[in-house]
Structures are given as structure tokens and as C-alpha cells.
Amino acid sequence: MSADATKIPQPAKPGVPISKWLPVVLIAWAIPGGGHVYLKQTQRGALVGSATIICFLFGLMMRGAFFEPQTGDLLLTLINVGGYIANLMTGIPYYLATWLGYNQPDVAGHVHDYGTKFLVGAGLLNILNMVDAWEIVTGEKD
Amino acid sequence: MPKVNLNHMEASILLALLISVVLGVVTKKSDKDRWNYGLYCFGCFMATLFGLGWLMKLGHG
Numbered sequence A: 001m002s003a004d005a006t007k008i009p010q011p012a013k014p015g016v017p018i019s020k021w022l023p024v025v026l027i028a029w030a031i032p033g034g035g036h037v038y039l040k041q042t043q044r045g046a047l048v049g050s051a052t053i054i055c056f057l058f059g060l061m062m063r064g065a066f067f068e069p070q071t072g073d074l075l076l077t078l079i080n081v082g083g084y085i086a087n088l089m090t091g092i093p094y095y096l097a098t099w100l101g102y103n104q105p106d107v108a109g110h111v112h113d114y115g116t117k118f119l120v121g122a123g124l125l126n127i128l129n130m131v132d133a134w135e136i137v138t139g140e141k142d
Numbered sequence B: 001m002p003k004v005n006l007n008h009m010e011a012s013i014l015l016a017l018l019i020s021v022v023l024g025v026v027t028k029k030s031d032k033d034r035w036n037y038g039l040y041c042f043g044c045f046m047a048t049l050f051g052l053g054w055l056m057k058l059g060h061g
Helices: A018-030 A034-038 A042-061 A074-088 A092-099 A110-137 B008-027 B031-060
Strands: none
Touching: A018 A034, A018 A110, A034 A042, A034 A110, A042 A092, A042 A110, A042 B008, A074 A110, A110 B008, B008 B031
């Protein structure tokens, strides 16, 4: 008998209202680790938030470039729009850097290249933080 | 903002460390599992880093 056949159907969980999880996800987006801190998960918030911020700061210090939402062929669109979305996902640190005039052009060199990846990586890490905060507030996780 | 110049190895290890911390924290439920998974991820990053590094060295001569 396969494992699927032995599964007992579980009743669907009642949905968590959007008014409960949306503020948490927005805080988690705006301030890396902020969603966890808001949910009283201070230690986890400090760990994931500091890892995200350190990644972002190293990206800036390595003079990485922010992506622009350029379109063209499929690959160009995928890279630039995807990179732009990942940059936006860092939240306030991204906007702060932009407002303070950080505007590094995309130049050749492995340090700049790694910096760009660190900036994108910070955004991707923050997406993981947002998903984790969402899972906590919806009761999927402790 | 000071400028830092990390070489390939330093940048890769730093990125692997930061990603491993977040993956360990967000994917597991107990502190022990988080440590184990974080270390496992870091080990996988290092194995890939050195494996691909040697592959490229051997490929390029």
C-alpha cells in the first residue's frame, strides 16, 4: 500500500485573515528581521536580519550595482527585472541607499560583480525572512 | 562608505556563511536542528566551492 493511500484527509485550516498577516509581512519586508521581532521572535529576527543587512552592506562596500527593470530579449528581461525585484525586496535599506545617492554603474571587475550578487542575495534572503514571518503568523510554524 | 576588495575565496565564503545562517534559522524548528542544518549547508557550499574550483583549474590547466 502506498504512503498516499494511508493518508487521512485533514479538514482545511481556517484561513488567517489578511489583516493579521499583512502588517507582519510588510514589516518583514521593510526592515529585515523586523517581522520576527514584531512577533516576539527577537533572537531569530536578530540573526536573520543581521545576516541580510551584512550581505547588503558588503554589496554596497564592494560597489555592486542595482538592477534597472530593462526589457529586451527573454534572458535580458529575466535577469534585469528579476534582479530589480530582488533589489526591491531588501526593503528600506534599498530605498535608503538610493535616496542617499548610491548609484554605482555596472562596471567590469570581479569585486563589483560579487557586490551586485551580494545586493541581490540580500533581497533573496529577505524574501526567506518574509516567508518565515508569514509562516509564524499563520501558525504553520512555531 | 568604505570600499572593500574581497577576493573570490573570501567573497564566496562570506556569502555561503550568511546564506547558511538564514537557511538554518528559517527552515528548522529546534536550535539543534538549526545548527546542524546551517553547518550542513555551509559544508555543501564549501564542497561545491572547492569542487568547482578544482574542476575549473583542471579544465583550464
